[in-house]
Each structure stands twice: as structure tokens, then as C-alpha cells.
Amino acid sequence: MAAKTKCKAQLLSGNEACVQGALVAGIRFFAGYPITPSTEVAEGLAEELPKIGGRFIQMEDEIASMGAVIGASLAGLKSMTATSGPGFSLKQENIGFAAMTEVPCVVVNVQRYGPSTGLPTSPAQGDIMQARWGTHGDHPVVALMPASVRETFDLTVEAVNLAEELRTPVIILLDEVVGHMRERVELPAAEDVELFNRVKPTESPDTFLPYKPAANLVPPMPAYGDGYRFHATGLVHDETGFPCGKGADGNTLVRRLQAKVEQRQPKIARAETFQTEDAEIVIVAAGSVARSARAAVKEARAQGIKLGLVRPITAWPFPEEAIDSVAQTAKALIVAEMNLGQMILEVERIAAGRAPVFGLNRIDAELITPEDIIVRAQEVTNNVR
Amino acid sequence: MAAKTKCKAQLLSGNEACVQGALVAGIRFFAGYPITPSTEVAEGLAEELPKIGGRFIQMEDEIASMGAVIGASLAGLKSMTATSGPGFSLKQENIGFAAMTEVPCVVVNVQRYGPSTGLPTSPAQGDIMQARWGTHGDHPVVALMPASVRETFDLTVEAVNLAEELRTPVIILLDEVVGHMRERVELPAAEDVELFNRVKPTESPDTFLPYKPAANLVPPMPAYGDGYRFHATGLVHDETGFPCGKGADGNTLVRRLQAKVEQRQPKIARAETFQTEDAEIVIVAAGSVARSARAAVKEARAQGIKLGLVRPITAWPFPEEAIDSVAQTAKALIVAEMNLGQMILEVERIAAGRAPVFGLNRIDAELITPEDIIVRAQEVTNNVR
Amino acid sequence: MNSEPARIELNEKWCKGCGICIAFCPAKVLVAREDGKPLVENPEACTRCGLCELRCPDLAISVGGKQHGGKN
Amino acid sequence: MNSEPARIELNEKWCKGCGICIAFCPAKVLVAREDGKPLVENPEACTRCGLCELRCPDLAISVGGKQHGGKN
Amino acid sequence: MSVKDLVDRYCRVDKLPHIWCPGCGNGIIMGAVIRALDKTDFDQDKTVIVSGIGCSSRAPGYMNFDTLHTTHGRALAYATGVKFARPDLNVVVLTGDGDCSAIGGNHLIHAARRNIDLTVVVFNNSIYGMTGGQFSPLTPAHSYASTAPYGSIDRNFDLCKLVQAAGGTYVARSTAYHARQLVNLIATGLNHKGFAFIEVVTQCPMYYGRRNKFPSPVDMLKWQQEHAVPVKAAAKLSPEQMAGKFLIGELHREEAPEYTAVYETDVIAKARGDIN
Amino acid sequence: MSVKDLVDRYCRVDKLPHIWCPGCGNGIIMGAVIRALDKTDFDQDKTVIVSGIGCSSRAPGYMNFDTLHTTHGRALAYATGVKFARPDLNVVVLTGDGDCSAIGGNHLIHAARRNIDLTVVVFNNSIYGMTGGQFSPLTPAHSYASTAPYGSIDRNFDLCKLVQAAGGTYVARSTAYHARQLVNLIATGLNHKGFAFIEVVTQCPMYYGRRNKFPSPVDMLKWQQEHAVPVKAAAKLSPEQMAGKFLIGELHREEAPEYTAVYETDVIAKARGDIN
Amino acid sequence: MKKLELRLSGFGGQGLITAGIILAEAAILDGKNAVQSQSYGPEARGGASKAEVIISSEEIDYPKVGQADLCLAMSQQACDKYAGNTQPNGVLVLDSGYVKNPPEFSGKMYSVPITEIATSEVGRNIVANIVALGVIAGVTNVVTRESLETAVLDRVPPHTKDLNKKALAAGYESAKNLLQREGE
Amino acid sequence: MKKLELRLSGFGGQGLITAGIILAEAAILDGKNAVQSQSYGPEARGGASKAEVIISSEEIDYPKVGQADLCLAMSQQACDKYAGNTQPNGVLVLDSGYVKNPPEFSGKMYSVPITEIATSEVGRNIVANIVALGVIAGVTNVVTRESLETAVLDRVPPHTKDLNKKALAAGYESAKNLLQREGE
Numbered sequence A, B: 001m002a003a004k005t006k007c008k009a010q011l012l013s014g015n016e017a018c019v020q021g022a023l024v025a026g027i028r029f030f031a032g033y034p035i036t037p038s039t040e041v042a043e044g045l046a047e048e049l050p051k052i053g054g055r056f057i058q059m060e061d062e063i064a065s066m067g068a069v070i071g072a073s074l075a076g077l078k079s080m081t082a083t084s085g086p087g088f089s090l091k092q093e094n095i096g097f098a099a100m101t102e103v104p105c106v107v108v109n110v111q112r113y114g115p116s117t118g119l120p121t122s123p124a125q126g127d128i129m130q131a132r133w134g135t136h137g138d139h140p141v142v143a144l145m146p147a148s149v150r151e152t153f154d155l156t157v158e159a160v161n162l163a164e165e166l167r168t169p170v171i172i173l174l175d176e177v178v179g180h181m182r183e184r185v186e187l188p189a190a191e192d193v194e195l196f197n198r199v200k201p202t203e204s205p206d207t208f209l210p211y212k213p214a215a216n217l218v219p220p221m222p223a224y225g226d227g228y229r230f231h232a233t234g235l236v237h238d239e240t241g242f243p244c245g246k247g248a249d250g251n252t253l254v255r256r257l258q259a260k261v262e263q264r265q266p267k268i269a270r271a272e273t274f275q276t277e278d279a280e281i282v283i284v285a286a287g288s289v290a291r292s293a294r295a296a297v298k299e300a301r302a303q304g305i306k307l308g309l310v311r312p313i314t315a316w317p318f319p320e321e322a323i324d325s326v327a328q329t330a331k332a333l334i335v336a337e338m339n340l341g342q343m344i345l346e347v348e349r350i351a352a353g354r355a356p357v358f359g360l361n362r363i364d365a366e367l368i369t370p371e372d373i374i375v376r377a378q379e380v381t382n383n384v385r
Numbered sequence C, D: 001m002n003s004e005p006a007r008i009e010l011n012e013k014w015c016k017g018c019g020i021c022i023a024f025c026p027a028k029v030l031v032a033r034e035d036g037k038p039l040v041e042n043p044e045a046c047t048r049c050g051l052c053e054l055r056c057p058d059l060a061i062s063v064g065g066k067q068h069g070g071k072n
Numbered sequence E, F: 001m002s003v004k005d006l007v008d009r010y011c012r013v014d015k016l017p018h019i020w021c022p023g024c025g026n027g028i029i030m031g032a033v034i035r036a037l038d039k040t041d042f043d044q045d046k047t048v049i050v051s052g053i054g055c056s057s058r059a060p061g062y063m064n065f066d067t068l069h070t071t072h073g074r075a076l077a078y079a080t081g082v083k084f085a086r087p088d089l090n091v092v093v094l095t096g097d098g099d100c101s102a103i104g105g106n107h108l109i110h111a112a113r114r115n116i117d118l119t120v121v122v123f124n125n126s127i128y129g130m131t132g133g134q135f136s137p138l139t140p141a142h143s144y145a146s147t148a149p150y151g152s153i154d155r156n157f158d159l160c161k162l163v164q165a166a167g168g169t170y171v172a173r174s175t176a177y178h179a180r181q182l183v184n185l186i187a188t189g190l191n192h193k194g195f196a197f198i199e200v201v202t203q204c205p206m207y208y209g210r211r212n213k214f215p216s217p218v219d220m221l222k223w224q225q226e227h228a229v230p231v232k233a234a235a236k237l238s239p240e241q242m243a244g245k246f247l248i249g250e251l252h253r254e255e256a257p258e259y260t261a262v263y264e265t266d267v268i269a270k271a272r273g274d275i276n
Numbered sequence G, H: 001m002k003k004l005e006l007r008l009s010g011f012g013g014q015g016l017i018t019a020g021i022i023l024a025e026a027a028i029l030d031g032k033n034a035v036q037s038q039s040y041g042p043e044a045r046g047g048a049s050k051a052e053v054i055i056s057s058e059e060i061d062y063p064k065v066g067q068a069d070l071c072l073a074m075s076q077q078a079c080d081k082y083a084g085n086t087q088p089n090g091v092l093v094l095d096s097g098y099v100k101n102p103p104e105f106s107g108k109m110y111s112v113p114i115t116e117i118a119t120s121e122v123g124r125n126i127v128a129n130i131v132a133l134g135v136i137a138g139v140t141n142v143v144t145r146e147s148l149e150t151a152v153l154d155r156v157p158p159h160t161k162d163l164n165k166k167a168l169a170a171g172y173e174s175a176k177n178l179l180q181r182e183g184e
């Protein structure tokens, strides 16, 4: 298959849509190591990238894959890797390096059932907190959670754009259900997709400071070979890019890294709301679970139960405003997730006692059903009455 | 130096006290890979373990170290490793394996300034959330945060005991200040230290089910070579220990793993409170920062400011009760940490709006000072008035 | 040497019909059934060499009457 | 060949006084000062072999008057 | 011992039949390991079988010993822990080509370097079977795989050569086809005091076979038969005659101090002041 | 070129003097790399120097090129990314014995296997310098180190042998003492199209030297002088005469397809339908 | 038709995933929405196989099939496992060559010698899945014959187009015969 | 004495960390509490070195030294960097061999040729740190002479005991002379 970007209905899986999104977004380098249920992303790109002169390499492991992706990005190519749970754990150290050195790259994590080897082919949403806190030290994180095949395409493009704009690793948190299910989708024509390319310096190499931020807190980024002869290091460094061993520089650097993402929080953080205006109970659900929740809201409304849905599209930054707003209007919130309670921690924190927060958690490797949600909503209704 | 456990005052560093604690607690196997600022733990055990017939091995990396520790524990020895930030990131996958297969082991993480290589010799408390969420999938975590050299000894012993009792990896979150500073300490005599050894099965191998929990939710654990011929796997498994591929078994297993720690939450989770009864402002601080906070409380009280301190001793499970209680009595809480705000997330969640929560964060590689805290307390006082 | 024909037994439940035993039997003792599993057609020809046992991926075939593969 | 004595220059700030240039100068041109740094005692003996340059860990010593280590 | 007796004694019979595809070589190798173990004097209760992740790494689950199914690539690290903690246990590692030469390559060379007393059997099916047929570091160059749709350009390791260069003291290779030789080579490896490494060239009909024009498992065994050259025979062949072929048999054997033993004699004894 | 000219052209002069201890061999090797680079026709703006973590891995920070100081052990993985993304760049990897043979061992053998066009210079000081003197996989057995207070029982790799067995197509060894030879070997490696590996035996007076009874850096260089045997000379020596000695010079060289080039000719061309 | 849920089950190697994909693609050609998913046994080598398809003229939220409107079972094991999870008034299509013990079922049940048709009428048992699609489309009209044929021909290798066309036709034919026999 | 904060500074290789440890151990022998810490330059090879000691009869909470009560500087660089961060009425001990430009200082300042004493009077410059301890204890009484001697002898290799004893005594001696000269 060639890059399928004609605006025509087709049947694609989430993983395939991720491949298409990557190609359209300008990804030209992929390094990976196979792992279920993400492997189709690698397989798709192994086939497609060389057709457009891009590069696919299968590395010896996930650590090497992440390293190669960072190296390739420094060399100027838009770069990406894909993995699942165990591989995501292994990539963490190098993801931290990318954050620290501000190297744009995209990491796809098609979540599977964990911990450990778990149930490799079964769905879960157990890596939401890991996406935020998986590497050591303080660092900004952007992570996106598509709920459909089309959205997987769109958010893959957005992930690449955000990575390039912010100079930071961006994580796509697919879940196995969305990654593997095929659905009807119409993809936009490539020329209709807005792309962002990293900003290159305009200054001459003589005066250029590689880690001196522009007004938006992001430093322009030359590629290796452009003549800037810059230094990239995971050590604390100052604007010159060189390590200085000074805590004060660490303070400046790490706070800026955090701030460049945080100050765009309102733009990046995003949630979809569905029938929340008059909702007595609001479901918070992401990824495939949000599809069940949507079905549940429709069905419940048909039964006269006033349910609503907040669907976080970004896991990180977490869409605080959307939660904040329903915490003021709803009688209760239910966070439905395929884990033992991860998003709920953020929801509880933001709700801050204004509305009680309940969990609905399944970890039996099955997608939460609309019925599960309706039943839970009824329980909660009885509870808060 | 021989195991220094006579009850006599001596000058020891936190890392050295960790070595002494490990020896007294019965650690007989250490596998590691050097990294600043944890290396003294490895060096101490390289010298001490063989003296008592124990085993020290320097592996090729942190991943291998963690694997060897799990193997050794399955073979019956109390086992431990030590590392810092980057190495802690690398160990995550195998820590998840230990959680899933319920293999007792202790992981010391002497936190250093991150992310990435950061400032290797400088202090930070940036891995608190990583300790909880570093590996993929849902899993229980126990993590301890000593604030003094003596407490490092005590909590090392406790970590070993908890690991053996709960059959789970236990993390010791030292910070560089506590790990490297030397202070006067009197260690208890070895015979006065209470030890816990993993419970071995009494059943015969023919009827024994290796993952059938006892009443306390923890299954008895034979060693390899004991004749039980059991299977350990990171895949979802049932009570026989074999993978079954069934979501229902995953549900049973992972919920039990979580529950065996959660049900002991009241016993494990612990915080020290200092002058909180009448405190208007309560500082929440752990590790070395809690020492500054204690000094600040004393000084503030001398100036007539009613400050108090809650010092979480366990990072995980988080001592919710202690926070809950001050959230009801204090006018405001200040969470002081050497990171960009990690414990504060839990404190906000638990305070649930009952008391405003403020952060005091330093990431300039310097220990927060008592003065910092007093100044912040004054700001907050003006703020909440 | 034993002169009665070898007792070649097939574990029907385990055999997956891969055909390996049949293809490599040096004495052409076995032929393929419709489902690919072996049928013992010439038991007399069997030399009890044990190769079918050794190469069966499913531990599904066994040749009685001779000790091989034991301690030696 | 150049017959005037070699101009051996020391970068005082960079030299750490390790003594390597002194110990391995084949012509014994250098001797150690009190701080371990080299003193050029026999410049006439210098063959401009360049070994002191090549082995100086601190890029602190240089021998003028001869091209070596260049493209060849 | 008859097959039934072997199975009854060394297998977890209730777990059989195994999950492997029809004609997959994993079962042949597992059978060889069992037969080789039967040839040793090992106490079955003092023998631990360790594996990583992959189709092949499922083997320990079928074997009636203490067994350990670790994370992908890490079998040797875990096994090192088991053996070093309890040198009295016999530790056998069963691993795939991907498991041991891709993600696990470092642990392989370091275990060989230490010459720790482990016996490692590599199920080399030239592919990542478990994940559906991606090429591995042992996939012959130019083969097709799901991540090499245009043919693999990666050169493959000669893993035996690598292990020997790393310090392994017993190195052998065989194939699923050469099952009898295989049993003997594994048995020798088990009895070897030090790091013993046996590579087994085997077949994955499901993925390697299908993509690379092998109509059946039988064809793959025939390929093994035709391309494997015993060490002795090879000595008489010219490089041209050996082109495309590979060596089987015992490739290297030496006596050298074993890690856990040396730890006792050189470290513990010194630390205790017995010697210095 | 005079030292001053070399430094002005190839060093970030404002970063000098470097942080290395007096007599540390790192500076000698960095000097050799610069001199070797000066001998090539490389465009300085198209040359990238990559390192891991360690004292030695600080070298790129002093070098006036595009430079990349990665995570511990991963230099070759990052370098593979740089080179594969931009085959027109010259990529040089500077790494320590720990960085490249301990935690980074896997990336080393895999980069060698692929024969990707990188030039790797290993600063082998037989110790983890940066972290204060723990033994490494290249520490000679029986040496003392902070984690080997009773003497190390670990056998050390012959890293050149390992890299050759893994597939490296240019393999050489030298020492800090043999600085002139070193320059030439590195220069040859730089010009080699494929994976070029140069191990440099060097001195860490601070940790290896102090613990192993070398009073000064000069004594350590003398040891190098006395224990290094050029390949040619070694051919005339008996194994007994070679005991405890090591080879220096070009140890292996072959021509083989280079990875990034083959990707162009065999993958991209096929995918585009230019050939099939 | 608002929403139709189908479950195709049997054993690995019967091509049921492909069948599911083709069905979904045919539905898309008909202008409908479609979602297809499948079960991955953790070690499904040669074992059970299952594909699910939902076809709807509206948005499809929950993507999994609960009680199916139609269930195809091409092995006894699959039939035993999944037939029960079919709407009481739904449709059951069985490969009579494999399913020797058909279940009690309140809806419509069609036993068709699917694989046999593929082998004897079409000449290759590997097209049994396409025969099955012909049968399903023939007894239900879930997708139009034109779309289904287009979808089949789009997916299969060029040199097998005729074979697959034949298989599809044979499936339709047998469905027709069945319905006729039923007197519908 | 409630709490005393000391800072020992100089360059790497002068043994200041060891000196700090010995001082803290002496304080413990005196029955006091003590905390010792040190700075690790990220790349402190041969560069600056600093040890801090807090001695107190009470619990020591905050373990770092702010404005020191006493500062020892054994290099000009260390003196320039740390002397200023000393209590105005505190004590400054300088190695006059290295610190050629003593700072302005409002408290007590003692310039002692510490390293020279070690070299010429004791015979080995590596015991300069012990000489310094003698000076410090001599001018301040922060620890008792007995405890300090015990602590020194506990830490140093057996064959250097005499040497170190001599160094300590030399330090004390010079402190005495200084105080006498000052007329105290």
C-alpha cells in the first residue's frame, strides 16, 4: 500500500492509521524493536518509508531504538519509534535524554495488559501514569490518547507537530483496542494537513547559542551538518549547550523545559465533552473506553438518566479545565479506565472535593462495556442521593 | 570494617548505614552496577558480603543487576541492588517482573539531580513519582524515604522485612544529602533487630500451589532447589503459576497483588508528625528536606509562628491519614520538595479542598533551607489570611 | 536383536501431522494418512533407529522394543 | 634539516606536570621543574621527533620548527 | 527410556500438547534437552530451567523442574543470579535467537566472559516467531521477514564465533534435523564446568518458512540436512565448497576457572582471611 | 600542523584546559583523534563526534565539531541513528571501556554486525574512572578496584577479538604510549568504509594506577611500552613469550558491504521499484 | 438496518480475519460504517480464531460484538464456544463438514458444507472463507453482492481472482438453494 | 557550645574530607553530635575540595553549613571562594604557604604555614591535613586534644600512626605559639 491519503473511505486499523499519519506528518526515520501489540506500526513503516526515501531500521532492542531516533532527529529527520509496555519501560532513560536535550521525537506506546509480560495481546490503559513519570527527574511530558482510527491519524500528525514545535518527545498512548480494531475512515489529502517543521536558527554559527530560547521558550534547532557545531548533552547545561555543573543553570534549564509545555497547556491540553451541560453524572474516560462511555451516555439518556462524558484527548498535560468545569456542575464523576485507577488521581485532585469521584475499573482484559458504565452510574446515583 | 552493629556511637554516612542495615537484615546477595551517588552501597557490600559468605557481583548493567537479584531471590537468598536515577529508569521493567512474580527484593535508589544525566553528584527528590509509576501496568509499590543515617539503617532493615513478608520489591528512596552525609549514629546490636524471613510452604510438593495466597494474601514461597519444581512467569498466571491467557485470572492476580499491599496500608504507611496539633501552617517534607523543615518549625515557633511538620516516611503507600488529619486542622499546607512538585499532587488530592496547598520547590541542586521554609510560610500566611 | 516387528505408537491427541517422522524414516516404515499423521505401513522394516522419536516435535510417536536415547 | 635549536614551548596554564614528556623524550631534552612541569634543558639535542607533543595529555607542549603529524 | 517414560518423568504432562505450530522445531529441541538431561547425573530437584520471552522460551513451562520464564532477553542475567546465589543448582537456559542475540546479546557475551557454569541452548529459528516473523540478528541476510519486506540487509552473527570470542569455554552447534547429535552435544555441555553454549538451527515453518518459500517443515529440515557440515568434514572442504554452509559439532572446548568456584576460592576465602 | 594550530582548529579552546587528572591518557587519545581527523579529507562541518558517559566520554565537549554526549553505554545506538539518517555525515564515536563493553556491549556487537560506517575509538583505561574506580569488563583479572577489594575474579574481554567475531571490518589496537601509531590507525579507521574499531590501552593514574601500584602515569606508560607487542613481532613469539602481553597494530581488515549504502541500493531502490 | 453485529469463528488458517475485513470493506463500499476486530489468543498458533464485524448506517461507538446477530462457526470448538452468544432470533451459519453437533438454537440455523464446497466445487480448500462470505451474504443481505465481490477482488492476490470469484458464487448459490429449500 | 559549624577547604588531594571525618569522629568521642558533609564537584578531579562539619550538643537538623564559625582555607582559590561565607566574628585558618592574599576579615584570622610544617617539621606533606586539625583544635577547643588524637589514630593506616601523631602535635604547637604571640 502506498501512503493512503486520498480522501476516500477505507478500512484501516489504528496502528495502520498511525503509519499513515506518520508518513503525512513528515516522519522520515523510524527505529524500533517488535512488540505486540505495536508491531504493525513498525511493519507498516518498514514497507512505506523506503518508498519515499525514508529510513527504517530494526535495532537490537528498545533502548537502542530510542537512541537511534534521537540521533536521527539531531541529524535533521523527523523521527519516531513505536513500542508497548515492556519496551516503553526500557525506553524511559533515553526519553528523559530527549526531554533534557530538547530533541523532537515521537514515541508510540500501544498499551497492553501489564505489569510485566502480562497478557501481551490484551488491552489495558495501565501506562497513563508511566507516560508522565516513567523517567527519573522532573521533565515535561506531552501524551495523546486517540479513541478512534481517524483520531489516531490526526493525533499522530499532531504529535509530530508538537514534538517539532516544542522540541520535546511526544508520546502517543494508544490502547490495544484502538490499535488493532479496523474501522471505516476517510483520511484527509496530504496537502490539507497542516505541518510544523522545527524552527532552524537564522543567526550565524559564530554568535548562535544552541540552548538560548526564543520568545516561546523553545530554542531554534540546527541539524548536525548545518555548520553550527553544537554540543548536546544530558547533563545540566547552560545556553551554550555545555555542562557547567551549576545548580543555578539546572534551575533555569529544567524550569524552562517545564514552562515551555506548561505555558501552552491551554492550547495542548484538550478534552472532548459530550452532553455534560445538564449531566448529573459525568463519566471521564479516554481511548477505547470513551467509545463505550459515549454509547452509555446515549443509552442512559434514552432511559432518562442524565449522563455526560468528558474524554481527555491529552493524557498530559491533563485537561484540567474540562474536569474543573464538570466538578462544579455535576453531582458526581465516574472515572472509567482499564486499570486500577490512574486518571482518577488527577480527577480527584482537580475536583478537590467539589464533586465526589468514583472509579470504574476493569482489569480483566476486556473493554469496559456501555452496560458496565450504566450500572455504575446507577450505583453512584443511589450513592450520592 | 566488619558489620558495625555494636551499640556504640560512630560516624557513618547514609550509604554506609544502608550497607550495615542490609547485612543485619540478612541480605546475602547483591548485584549492581556503579552509579553516583549510590556507588558506596555497592562498594561496602563488595567488601562485607564475602566475609559472611554472601555474594557480591558487578553485572554488565542495571538491567542485568535487577535480573540477577530476582534470580538469586528465587534461589532463596535475601537480595538487593542499589542505583541512582538513570539506573533506576533502566531497572523498571524487571522491577515489574518482581512485582508480578512476587519475588522479594530491595532496590535502593539514591536520588540525584535529573532528568537524564543531570547533575550526577547533586541532590534532588525527583524520583518519587517514578518509584510509584516507573514500570508499565498496575502494580503495588512500597517505597521508603529515610531522613537520617540511623533511619537509613532502620528502613533498610524494614525494607528487607517488608519485601520478605509481602513478597514484593521494596524501594528505598534515599536522597543524595542523606546518602552522602555522615552523622553520629548508634546502631542497635544485630540480635536486637527484628527480622522477617519469607514464609516457606509446609505443604508437600504434590499438592502445593505456588501462587495460592495464604490468608494474608501472600503465597508461601519455596526456593529453587527445595523440590517444589515451581514455575515463575511474568505472564498472567493462575494459582498454579502457569500462564492461562485468561483475563479473569489477570483480574484475580493483579487485584490481589495490589490488595496485599493495600490491606496493610495502615501498618506500612507511616509519617512522623512534629508540632502539628496547634499548627496553623503545616509543612509536608520528606528525606533531607524534612530536616530543614524541622529546624524551621523550631525556629518559627521561637518567633511565635505556629508551624508544624508532617514527614512522610513511606512515599508509597502514601501516608494519607496524616495528611487527612492536618488538612482538617491547618489553615494551609506547604509541600517542600527538591523537585517541581510530586508529593504535592498526593497532598492536594487528599486535602480535597479542605486546606489550600502550596508548593515550595527548589531544583537548583541545593537543599531547601530552614530559611526558605520560614519565608514561604510567611508568604502563605499572608496569602491565606 | 529382536525379530518381532517394532511396536510404533502414535499419540493421536498430540500429533499435529507435520509429516517429519514420515519424511525422514530411513526405512520408509511410515506413510501419511489423509490428516498428515503417520500410518505404520511397514513395521517389519523398522530398524528401531529412533529417529522418528527424536525428530517428532510433539513427543507423539514412540517405538517400542528397543532402548535408545537412554544413558550411554 | 634545520640546524637551529628547536623552539619548545610550554603552555603553563594547561600543563599539569605529569612528567610524561620528560620521561619519554628520546633525546633527554627536558628535565622536571619542582612543580613537575618540563624545563627545556638541552634544546640542541632535540630531534624534533614530536613525541612529547603526541604524548602530552594536555596539549601543553609544542615543538617549533618542524612539521609533523600533518597530512602525510 | 521410552518416550512415554521420558515425558512422564521430565514433562509437566498436563500442559501438553504444547502450543507450538505443527512442525515447529521447538519441540524437537525441547525433546533433545530432556534426553540430554536424562543422560546426566543431575538431581531433577536441583535443576533450574530459565528462559526469556519468545515461542522457544515457552519450553520451560512444559518441563518438570524449577522453571523461570523471565523478561525478554534477560534469561542469562536471571540465570546468573540463580547460579551465583546457589552454585549447587544446575542451571540451564533455553532461549531464542532474538531473545539471546538481539535484546539479550550483552548478557550473552558477559555470561560467556565470566565463564559461569550455565548451559545455554539457543533455539535459532532465524526469526522472531512469537511476534509474527520479524528478522533477527541470526536471520540470514537477504531473507524476507515482516519488517524486511524487501529482503533483510542486516548481516547475521555467527553466534558461536561470537560466544567463543567472548570467552565461552564450550561451544557447539547442531540442528533440529541432527537430533541425535544434538542430544549428545547438549549432554556434553551440561557436564561441562563453565559456560556451555549450544546453538540449534531449527525451523519456524509458520513465519520464516512461509515467507521464504519453504512449503513445509519437512523442506526446512531438508535444508538443515543439506547445509550443515560436520566440523571434521568441513576441514576437507574449500572455502568455496563451504560457501552458504554452516558448521555443526563441537566447535570449541577449553578448561578455565569457573566463576562461582573462583568466587569461593579467591574472594570469600580472602575476605575471611583464610588466604590472602 | 603545530599543536597550537591543531587546537585552534579542532578544539573548543575556551573549554580547555580539560578536567582530566594529571597524566590521564584521555588527553593523549583525544589529541590522536584530532591529528587523525586532520589527516583525512573530512569536512569539519560534516563530522559528528558521539560519546557515552565517563571521563573519556567528555572528550567531544572539547572538540570543535557537532558533538553528542549521550546516555551511558548508548553512544553507538545514537551514532547509528545519526549515520543512518544522514549517511553523508562522518560519525566518530569516542567511548570508555565501561561505556562500550559493559552497559554498551550489545550496541557494540550489533553496530559491528551491521558494518555501519562508524569509527569507534575506545579509551580503555581498564576501569570505570568517572565513578571512582570500579572494575570494568576490560580490567585485567586479579586487578584491584573499589568493587574488587580482594582482586577481580572477572575474566576480561579481548574486545578486538569480540568485535571482529561480531562482524567489524576494521579492527586495531594501540596504546597511549604508541601515540604516533595510534594516529595512523585512527586515520586508517576514519577512511575505512564500514565499521572501524580502534581500542586504545590507556592509563587512569587516579584510580587504576593508585590501586594497582603504579606510582605515576609515567610508570603506566612504561607498562604499555613493555606489554604491547606489534602484530608482526608477535608472529615470531611463542605463546609463552606472549603470555601477559597484548597485540597492537592493525588486527583485521576486510571489505564488506556497508549498511547505509546497502540500504540505498537494496531497500530504497527496491521499494521504489527501481530494481526488484 | 441500524446496526448489525457479526461473529466469524473457526480455527487459525481458515482465513476468518480476512473474511471479516472483506465483509467490513464491502459494507463501506455500500456506504455504511463498519468496525472489524479480532481476538488474539495469547498463543493462538493453530488454535481458535475469531473475527467480529459491526456494520451500521450510524456512528459505531462501542466496537465489540456482544450478542451477535449472525455467527459463523467453522469448527465444532468455535460453535460450542460462540453459538450460544448469538441473538435468540439471529442467524447461525455452520460449516457442516466440521460442526457435527449443531447446538440447540431458536433463530435461523444454516448448515452448509462450506469447506467441502471450496474443495470440490471450487477446487481449493483455502477459499472456504470466501465461500462462507457468499453464504452469509446470500442468507442475510448484510452487504450487497456487488460490493462484496469488489471487496473480495480488491484484497486477494491478482492470480487468484477467478478462483475467489468462483468461491463467492458457489457460496451464494448454496445459500440460494438453502433458502429455496426453506421455501422462503 | 550549642552548635559549631566548620568548613575545611582547599584542593583535591589535601585530605580535607578525611580531616572533616576525623574532626566529626573526635566530636563524637567527646560525646557530642556531629554531621559531616562534603561537596562533590561534578568533575572535581584535582580541583576544589570542601568538607563541612557541624558539631553540637543537641540534635542537628539542617545538615549543611551556612555561615561557618570556622573556615580553613588551604588554597588561594578556596580562600577567595569561602572565606567570605564565615561569621563576622568567626575564625579563619589559612595555610600561609598557599594563601598569599588573605582577605579582609573582621573575626580572628590565623595564617599558619601548614603544609610547610608538614613537610619540614613532620617530613611528609601528605599529613598537612592532620597538622591543620591540630591548628584548628589548638586555636578553638572545638574538640578535645585526646579525642582528636584517638580519632586520628583510628583512621590512619597503622604504619603511619607515629607520623600522624607528630603532625597533630606540630599543629597544636604552632597554634599555641600563635595564641601566645597574640597574647591570649
Ligand SMILES: Cc1ncc(C[n+]2csc(CCOP(=O)(O)OP(=O)(O)O)c2C)c(N)n1
Residues within 6 Å of the ligand: A033, A034, A035, A036, A062, A086, A087, A090, A117, E053, E054, E055, E056, E057, E071, E072, E095, E096, E097, E098, E099, E100, E123, E125, E127, E128, E129, E130, E131, E136, E204
Ligand atoms: C522488552 C520486550 N521487547 C519486545 C518484546 C516482544 N517480543 C516477544 S518475543 C520476541 C522475539 C522472539 O524471538 P525469539 O527470541 O527468536 O523467539 P522465537 O519466538 O522465535 O522462538 C519479541 C520481540 C517483549 N516481550 N519484551
Ligand SMILES: Cc1ncc(C[n+]2csc(CCOP(=O)(O)OP(=O)(O)O)c2C)c(N)n1
Residues within 6 Å of the ligand: B033, B034, B035, B036, B062, B086, B087, B090, B117, F053, F054, F055, F056, F057, F071, F072, F095, F096, F097, F098, F099, F100, F123, F125, F127, F128, F129, F130, F131, F136, F204
Ligand atoms: C545508566 C547509567 N549507569 C551508570 C552510570 C554511572 N557511570 C557513569 S560513567 C560510568 C563508567 C565509566 O567508565 P568508562 O566508560 O570506562 O569511562 P572512564 O570514566 O573510565 O573514562 C558509570 C558506571 C550512568 N551514568 N548511567
Ligand code: SF4
Residues within 6 Å of the ligand: C006, C008, C024, C025, C026, C027, C028, C029, C030, C045, C046, C047, C048, C049, C050, C051, C052, C053, C063
Ligand atoms: S525407529 Fe527408525 S526405522 Fe523405525 S519407524 Fe522410526 S525412523 Fe523409521
Ligand code: SF4
Residues within 6 Å of the ligand: C010, C014, C015, C016, C017, C018, C019, C020, C021, C022, C036, C037, C038, C055, C056, C057, C058, C059, C060, C061, E023
Ligand atoms: S513427527 Fe510427530 S507430530 Fe509430526 S507427524 Fe510424526 S508423529 Fe505427528
Ligand code: SF4
Residues within 6 Å of the ligand: D006, D008, D024, D025, D026, D027, D028, D029, D030, D045, D046, D047, D048, D049, D050, D051, D052, D053, D063
Ligand atoms: S620533539 Fe622529541 S626530542 Fe624534542 S623534546 Fe620532544 S620528545 Fe624530546
Ligand code: SF4
Residues within 6 Å of the ligand: D010, D014, D015, D016, D017, D018, D019, D020, D021, D022, D036, D037, D038, D055, D056, D057, D058, D059, D060, D061, F023
Ligand atoms: S606531558 Fe604535557 S602536561 Fe605532562 S608535564 Fe609534559 S607538558 Fe606538562
Ligand code: SF4
Residues within 6 Å of the ligand: E019, E020, E021, E023, E024, E025, E026, E055, E056, E125, E129, E130, E203, E204, E205, E206, E207, G045
Ligand atoms: S510461530 Fe514459528 S517458532 Fe513459533 S511456534 Fe509457530 S513455528 Fe514455532
Ligand code: SF4
Residues within 6 Å of the ligand: F019, F020, F021, F023, F024, F025, F026, F055, F056, F125, F129, F130, F203, F204, F205, F206, F207, F208, H045
Ligand atoms: S579519574 Fe582516571 S580516567 Fe578519569 S580523568 Fe582521572 S585519570 Fe583520567
Ligand SMILES: [Mg+2]
Residues within 6 Å of the ligand: E054, E096, E097, E098, E123, E124, E125, E126, E127, E128, E129, E136
Ligand atoms: Mg526465533
Ligand SMILES: [Mg+2]
Residues within 6 Å of the ligand: F054, F096, F097, F098, F123, F124, F125, F126, F127, F128, F129, F136
Ligand atoms: Mg574506563
